[in-house]
Amino acid sequence: MAKWGITAARILVAVAFVAPVYWILVIATGVRGSAYSLPPVFLPAFHFHALWTVLTQTHWLRYLANSVLITSVTIVCVLISSALAGYALAEVRMPGKQMFFYLIIGVMMLPAQALLVPQYVVMFHLHLLNTYAGLIVPFVANTSGIFLFRQYFMKLPASYREIARIENVGTWTYIRRVAVPLARPAVATVTLLTFISSWNQFQWPLIMTNSTAIDPIELALTHYMQTYQANWRELSSAALLAILPIVIVFLFTQKHIVAAVAGGDQGSKE
Amino acid sequence: MAIAIERPRSVLRNRLEPILGFGLLLPSMLVFLVFFYAPAAFLAYISFFHWNIFTSQSQFIGLGNFLILFAQPLFWQALFTSLYFAAVMVPAATLLSLGLALLLREGIRSRRGGVLRSMVFLPHVTPVVATSIIWIWLFDPQFGLLNSILGFFHLPQPGWLASTHWAMPAVIIYSLWHSLGLYTVLFLGALATLPRSVLEAAQVDGAKRWYLFRRVILPLVSPVTFFVVVLATINTLQSFSQIYALTGGPHGGAGGPAFATTTDSLLVYQTAFLYQHFSLASAMSLMLFILILGLALMQKWVADRFVFYR
Amino acid sequence: MDVVNFRGVTKQYGAQSALRGVSFDVNQGEFLVIVGPSGCGKSTVLRIIAGLEHPTAGLVQFGGQNATALSPGDRNVGMVFQNYALYPHLTVSENLAFGLNAVRTPKPKVRERVKEVAKLLELEDMLAKKPGQLSGGQKQRVALGRALVRQPVIFLMDEPLSNLDAVLREKMRMDLRRLHEQTGTATVYVTHDQVEAMTMADRILVMQQGEIHQIGTPDEVYHEPATLFVARFFGSPPMNAIDVRVRHRDGGWVVVSPNHGERAVITHAGAHGQEWERLAGDSGHWLGFRPEFIHMGRAEGVQFSVTVTDVETLGPRSHVHALWGDDPLVFILEHGQSAPERGATVWLTAPNSSLHWFDEENRRVRSLKKIGYVHAVPEAAALINS
Numbered sequence: 001m002a003k004w005g006i007t008a009a010r011i012l013v014a015v016a017f018v019a020p021v022y023w024i025l026v027i028a029t030g031v032r033g034s035a036y037s038l039p040p041v042f043l044p045a046f047h048f049h050a051l052w053t054v055l056t057q058t059h060w061l062r063y064l065a066n067s068v069l070i071t072s073v074t075i076v077c078v079l080i081s082s083a084l085a086g087y088a089l090a091e092v093r094m095p096g097k098q099m100f101f102y103l104i105i106g107v108m109m110l111p112a113q114a115l116l117v118p119q120y121v122v123m124f125h126l127h128l129l130n131t132y133a134g135l136i137v138p139f140v141a142n143t144s145g146i147f148l149f150r151q152y153f154m155k156l157p158a159s160y161r162e163i164a165r166i167e168n169v170g171t172w173t174y175i176r177r178v179a180v181p182l183a184r185p186a187v188a189t190v191t192l193l194t195f196i197s198s199w200n201q202f203q204w205p206l207i208m209t210n211s212t213a214i215d216p217i218e219l220a221l222t223h224y225m226q227t228y229q230a231n232w233r234e235l236s237s238a239a240l241l242a243i244l245p246i247v248i249v250f251l252f253t254q255k256h257i258v259a260a261v262a263g264g265d266q267g268s269k270e
Numbered sequence: 271m272a273i274a275i276e277r278p279r280s281v282l283r284n285r286l287e288p289i290l291g292f293g294l295l296l297p298s299m300l301v302f303l304v305f306f307y308a309p310a311a312f313l314a315y316i317s318f319f320h321w322n323i324f325t326s327q328s329q330f331i332g333l334g335n336f337l338i339l340f341a342q343p344l345f346w347q348a349l350f351t352s353l354y355f356a357a358v359m360v361p362a363a364t365l366l367s368l369g370l371a372l373l374l375r376e377g378i379r380s381r382r383g384g385v386l387r388s389m390v391f392l393p394h395v396t397p398v399v400a401t402s403i404i405w406i407w408l409f410d411p412q413f414g415l416l417n418s419i420l421g422f423f424h425l426p427q428p429g430w431l432a433s434t435h436w437a438m439p440a441v442i443i444y445s446l447w448h449s450l451g452l453y454t455v456l457f458l459g460a461l462a463t464l465p466r467s468v469l470e471a472a473q474v475d476g477a478k479r480w481y482l483f484r485r486v487i488l489p490l491v492s493p494v495t496f497f498v499v500v501l502a503t504i505n506t507l508q509s510f511s512q513i514y515a516l517t518g519g520p521h522g523g524a525g526g527p528a529f530a531t532t533t534d535s536l537l538v539y540q541t542a543f544l545y546q547h548f549s550l551a552s553a554m555s556l557m558l559f560i561l562i563l564g565l566a567l568m569q570k571w572v573a574d575r576f577v578f579y580r
Numbered sequence: 581m582d583v584v585n586f587r588g589v590t591k592q593y594g595a596q597s598a599l600r601g602v603s604f605d606v607n608q609g610e611f612l613v614i615v616g617p618s619g620c621g622k623s624t625v626l627r628i629i630a631g632l633e634h635p636t637a638g639l640v641q642f643g644g645q646n647a648t649a650l651s652p653g654d655r656n657v658g659m660v661f662q663n664y665a666l667y668p669h670l671t672v673s674e675n676l677a678f679g680l681n682a683v684r685t686p687k688p689k690v691r692e693r694v695k696e697v698a699k700l701l702e703l704e705d706m707l708a709k710k711p712g713q714l715s716g717g718q719k720q721r722v723a724l725g726r727a728l729v730r731q732p733v734i735f736l737m738d739e740p741l742s743n744l745d746a747v748l749r750e751k752m753r754m755d756l757r758r759l760h761e762q763t764g765t766a767t768v769y770v771t772h773d774q775v776e777a778m779t780m781a782d783r784i785l786v787m788q789q790g791e792i793h794q795i796g797t798p799d800e801v802y803h804e805p806a807t808l809f810v811a812r813f814f815g816s817p818p819m820n821a822i823d824v825r826v827r828h829r830d831g832g833w834v835v836v837s838p839n840h841g842e843r844a845v846i847t848h849a850g851a852h853g854q855e856w857e858r859l860a861g862d863s864g865h866w867l868g869f870r871p872e873f874i875h876m877g878r879a880e881g882v883q884f885s886v887t888v889t890d891v892e893t894l895g896p897r898s899h900v901h902a903l904w905g906d907d908p909l910v911f912i913l914e915h916g917q918s919a920p921e922r923g924a925t926v927w928l929t930a931p932n933s934s935l936h937w938f939d940e941e942n943r944r945v946r947s948l949k950k951i952g953y954v955h956a957v958p959e960a961a962a963l964i965n966s
Contacts, residue, residue, distance in 0.1 A: 010373055014389035020447065021396060023415070024404045081301070084294040094291035100299070107302045109570060110310055111562035113508040113535045114555040117542045118309035118316065126304075138305040141298035159665035162632050167679025167730065168653030171290060177678075181669045200397040202511045207543055221399045222515065225406075235403050242400035250395055254388035257395060258455055 024243060028236035050233035051240070059212070063220040064241060070135050070216055071198040077140035078194045079187060083180050085141070086149025087171075091161060108143045116207055123208055130211050139198065145190040152183035189260040192253055196261075199246060217242045310559070317556040321549045335553035345554070347529060348537040351438065352507060355533055358442055359506045364498050367450050368491065371457030375464075387458065391451035398448065402515035405444050406431065409516075431516060434530040441531055444512050449505060453498045460494040461487070500569040504562055510535040534558055581644045582607055583734050583766040584629055589638035591624050591790075598624045600790045601638070606734065606768055611760050613769045613781035615813070621790040622770045626736050629768060631655050643733065653683075658727025658765075662739040664719045666711040672722050673698070673707040676729050697725045700762075717748045724759070735760075735767040741776065753779055774814050778802070786810045808942035811868050817899055817910045819936070821868045826859040835882055838864060840905030844884045859937060865945070866938035871899070873934035874911040876920075881931040884909070888920045902926070 028051060029044045054060050088094070089101065119138070120129075128134035156179065164174045180187065205219045212223065224238050250257060317335060319328040339345045370390060377383035393401065408415050409430035417427040428436040464487070510533075517531050518524030525532035525540065532540070534554065542551030584606040591599040598621045606612050606629075614622040627633040628640060631652035640647040642655055666675050673694055680690045698704045701721045711719055720740060727735055740756075741749045757780050760767055771777060777784045778798045786793045786801060786809070794806035805811035805819075812818040824835045827843075833856045835844040846856070859865060867882070886902035886909060898913045900920065911928060913919055920926050937945040 006373070006376075010386055013370065013373065014386040017390045017393055017447065017451065020401060020404050020408065021392065023408070024400075027404070027407065081297040085298040088291040088294035092287060092291035092294065094288035097291075100295055103299065103302060103307075105570070107306050109563060109566035110306055111504070111508060111559055111566065113510060113538065114559035114562060115306065115309045115313065117538065117548055117551045117555050118312040119305060120542070121312065121316070121548070122305065122309055138301065141301035146298060157663055157665065159661040159663055160667065162630075162652075163659060163661065163665045163679075163726075164682075165632065165652040166630055166655075166657060166659050167682060167726075168651075169679060169682035173682050178667055178669075182667070196395050200395075202397070202399055203514075203539075206514075207539070218397045218399045221403065222518065225403065225515075225518070232407055236407075239400040239403040242397050246395055246397065247392070250388075250392060254391070255384060258388060258391050261391075261394070261452065261455070 021243065021247065024236050024240050027232050028240045030233065051237040054234055054237045054241070058224075060217075060220075060238065060241065062213070063215055063217040066132075066214055067199060067216040067218070067242075070132065070201070071195060073132075074136050074139050074198045075191055075194045077136065078142050078145050079190055081141045082145030082190055083149050083175060083183070085146045086151075086186075087153055087175050087179060089146065089150045090153035104143050104146055116203070120207060128208070130209050130214065132214055134208050135201070135205055135214070135216070138204075139194075139201075142190070142194065144193065148186040148189055149183055152186040153179055156182055188253075188256060192249070192257050193260055195249065196246065196257070313552055313556055313559060316549060317552045319549060321552070331549075335549050339550060339553055344529065344532070344537065348532050348534050351529075351531065352533040352535075354438065355442065355509065356503055356506045358439075359445060360499055360502045362442070363446060363449060363453055363502045364495060366446065367453035367498065368457050368495070370450060370454040371461055372487070374454065375458060375461045387455065390454055393448050394451040396448070398511040399515040401448070402444065402512055405440075405447075406516060409440050432527065434528050437517060437527060437530045441509075441513055441516055444516060445506070445509060448512065449502070453502065456494055456498055456501075457491060460491045464490060497569065500565055504565050504569065507533075507558070507562055507565075508535060509533065510539065514539075582641075583643065584768075585639070585641040585644075586625070586628075587639040587641070589625075589628065589635045589640060591621070591628065591633065592636040597790050599628075599635070602787075602790070602792055603638075604785055604792060604795055606766050607783075609764045609766055610782040611757070611767045611769065611780060612783050612785060613771060613777040614785045614787060615771055615774060615777040616787035617813075618772055619789075620787040622772075622787050623738055625787075626659075626738055626768060626770050629655075629734070630657050630659055630736055656730065656732050657734050657736050658730055658732035659736045660720075660723045660727050660738065660740045662742055664711070664723040664740075664743075666719060666722055666726070668711050671708050671710055672703060672714070675711065675722060676703075676707075676725050679726065679730055693729045693731075697728045700728070700759075701725045716744050717752065720744065720752060724756075728763070732765065735765055735769075737767065737769045739771055740769075742771070742773070749776075756780065774816075778814065786813060804944070805868075805936065806944050808866050808868065808938045811936055811938070811944075815870055815872075817871050817912075819868045819870045820874075820909045820911075820930075821866050821938075822904070822907045822909075823864055824867045825862070825864060826856060828860060833860075835867060837905050837907060839907070842885075842905035842907075844882050844904070846882050847878070847880055859945070864940055866942065868936035868938060869930040869934045871910040871912045873931060874909075875929045875931070876911075876913070876917070876926055877929060878927045879929040879931070881929045881933075882935065884928045884930070886926060886928055888922055888924050888926060891919045891922060893919070902928070 026042065026044045029046045029048060031045055031047055085104070089097065089104075123129050123134055123138075128137065160178060160182075161174065164178065169178075199216075200218060201216060202218045205216055206222070209215060209219070212220065215223075221238055221242060224235060316328075318330060318332055320331045320334065321328045374383065374386055374390065407413075411417060411427065411429045411432055414430070416430070420427050428439075430436045430440045513531050513533060513536055514524040517526050525536040535558070538551050538554050538558065541547045541554065582605040586602050586604050589599055589602045590597065602621070602625065614625055616622050624633060628635055631647065631650055631654075634648070642650055647655070667678065670678065676694045676697060677690045680693065685693075694707075698707055701724060703718075703721060703725055706714060706718060706722075711722065714722065720743075723740070737756075741752050744752060753776060756769075769776075769780065781798055783795060783797055784801050785795045786806075788809050794801055794810045796804070796806075801810055802814050805814070808821055812821060822837065823839060824844075825838055827834050827836050829843070833846040835846065836842070869882075884904045886904045888900060888902045889908075890901040892899040892901070896915045898917075898919050900911050900913055902909050902911070909928070939945055
């Protein structure tokens with residue numbers, strides 16, 4: 001009896017957490033005015049009229065494209081920079097390694113909120129305000145990415161690197177053809193983590209851009225919150241577009257993402 | 271037989287190795303230095319100046335910026351709001367996530383257990399603005415689901431985001447929804463090290479449950495509890511997006527109503543980017559910086575001493 | 581010209597010395613086996629030849645040229661690691677071609693070399709497979725093939741057979757030896773296994789604690805071990821070694837143990853009187869003789885009266901453990917000889933020709949003209965193997 005109660009409680013709690021996300025679908029695809037109906041509607045009606053309006057009558061495709069562009073370029077850059085730096089920390093004998101180590105960990109501890117003002121000044125002087133580069137470049141290096149790769153590279157047998165040295169294989173070829181392909185879990189984890197953080201970017205573009213042409217979808221949503229005031233169907237449809245990619249990726253990789261986020265700074269432990 | 275040494279081109283390779291290492295680290299280091307360390311250093315500097323970023327004219331005014339801040343009631347109100355936010359959020363997040371972890375712990379290795387955990391975790395990876403939209407609707411005083419439920423049970427139906435008293439609790443509820451999954455997973459990691467036999471033995475005897483919790487589970491999760499407390503404090507003090515999204519929508523300017531949800535982070539944003547008082551915003555940021563960095567160092571210190579998860 | 585020369589090579593890791601003044605040469609076309617217990621420095625020697633490590637002091641020459649400036653890639657060595665170091669995400673043929681492609685060898689040439697090597701090592705059927713799908717022996721051959729495709733001037737093998745089972749190891753020993761005869765490329769082979777050393781080597785280099793004890797042919801290290809360590813390293817069961825003094829007693833010569841006072845009589849010593857004279861004195865010696873050359877009964881040589889403590893029956897022969905005073909001895913009885921009872925007292929004779937003498941520093945007493953020397957006993961290697 002008690003066991004049955006616990007099971008029910010567990011399912012109820014889990015459903016409660018997912019419900020708000022589900023409601024976006026219900027409202028976005030509901031009939032007109034369903035958001036105001038009492039008692040509330042619990043099933044989606046799959047009317048895509050509102051979604052169609054959002055997609056065709058606004059710049060929504062543009063925002064989606066912006067988000068896709070920013071996110072994918074960031075992911076590729078983070079993978080490259082993390083793999084290279086991770087390799088240096090794992091394999092290269094060099095003086096001052098400890099210092100680099102602390103510099104890389106230290107970045108994680110700088111409070112993002114407190115840095116926005118001076119960062120804005122730096123962005124202004126580098127002419128990066130209102131540019132795609134300004135939304136990408138500051139995020140192409142990543143502490144957990146570096147440490148994840150380092151961790152995987154350190155697990156590779158020393159003989160892999162040694163046979164490469166004997167066969168006159170250059171460092172670059174070795175990283176590209178051997179080390180990174182063998183660190184595939186790190187590639188997957190870094191890709192997922194970067195995808196989530198980059199797609200969900202909001203405050204940075206809010207501050208660093210004022211032209212809607214390059215806005216990512218999350219930021220564009222706030223503009224629409226004013227435009228579509230209380231037009232819940234259109235607003236929810238727009239939100240659905242921002243959430244859908246994340247939810248779809250999460251559905252397929254949930255186990256991996258949970259492990260990655262929970263153990264995100266695993267590698268920083270010596 | 272002659273030994274075929276075609277090109278002894280890598281005579282210097284050993285001496286070049288450190289240079290290679292620097293080269294590999296360069297892209298990351300450059301980004302860190304330009305966009306993070308330089309601004310951090312710059313922050314301390316501009317806090318003590320009257321400064322115009324567009325003309326780069328500056329004038330040293332010592333603690334002037336700080337004195338102006340301290341004279342403003344809004345600064346103190348924002349500080350109070352931040353502390354209120356943290357004072358409610360941190361204990362609530364810690365206790366609730368521990369409770370969730372204990373509830374979900376059993377059978378977490380099974381397929382269904384994993385799915386339940388993922389469901390609780392899902393909100394943490396969703397974009398804040400997009401999900402805020404649905405919460406604004408849930409919080410709607412007249413048509414929102416929350417008040418419908420409260421009404422069904424004949425409970426008082428607050429104005430939530432429209433009310434100065436209830437706006438902050440609404441923000442806290444959203445924040446809990448968005449972050450509990452993360453803390454729960456951290457606790458689950460610590461609980462995973464619990465020996466199975468201990469739990470099975472305790473289940474036979476109901477009276478032993480409290481003893482088990484106090485003597486076995488609490489000591490086991492105490493390092494991770496500390497970690498969660500510090501992490502939640504840092505995250506709460508740095509909250510911005512959800513407040514901006516929840517309060518900046520149909521109900522008017524972010525941080526409202528009547529500055530009821532204007533935390534430090536929001537005040538820095540408004541001061542710098544709406545009113546262009548960069549020097550004042552810097553002074554505020556510097557205080558925030560020192561506070562949060564202190565917490566982060568503490569967190570790192572703990573993380574280095576205990577292994578919690580996996 | 582030698583392939584590799586080591587002159588007084590020393591390697592320090594912090595305060596620890598891995599090698600202390602090591603000098604030797606690798607001759608053209610020879611199969612040199614470096615053997616010793618783990619931690620003796622044998623792998624360090626191999627890694628210094630490959631260029632993966634640099635000596636702390638001393639000179640390494642590669643093809644007569646100072647090797648300090650040569651990176652591993654410039655040396656054109658082929659190395660086989662104990663764990664094979666095959667890249668698990670590449671197929672066998674990609675593994676074979678990896679090094680060649682990395683240095684921009686023309687494609688047709690790469691294909692041709694891979695094909696050649698695959699044929700030589702019978703890898704043709706597995707070229708498209710990944711290392712994970714191969715057995716230990718197959719991986720071993722791929723690792724060999726990868727070294728072979730580059731047509732190196734020297735092969736370096738670091739315990740390449742130690743991950744294989746006994747049957748396969750025996751087959752691979754012969755295969756490797758045959759391959760060596762086909763290619764004629766100098767090979768340095770590191771192992772801790774005396775059987776591999778004996779059966780495969782042209783010359784054996786015996787190391788202990790960073791020093792070379794002996795370099796010689798298998799026959800030499802077996803029959804004329806330079807040190808007590810070498811003497812006891814080869815042979816199974818190992819050579820008996822007893823701490824003794826040589827004395828003149830009752831008109832004849834005896835061997836006396838300083839530890840327990842037992843004495844062993846030497847018969848027919850007359851012919852070698854001078855030699856015994858030289859050994860006599862207060863300084864102690866180690867008297868060594870191999871279990872396989874002892875007879876039961878009393879005959880010409882050194883005679884011990886021993887108490888049998890254990891008999892191990894192995895089928896074709898038996899190992900008999902016995903005590904001479906406090907000193908344990910082992911001897912071998914061939915099939916058909918009746919073994920004594922446990923606890924029985926029996927006479928043993930170590931023929932003069934089987935005796936080895938070592939001084940207090942455990943070095944072979946070379947001033948001594950060999951009292952008797954069994955030249956090139958053909959079964960010797962076979963005896964150790966079984």
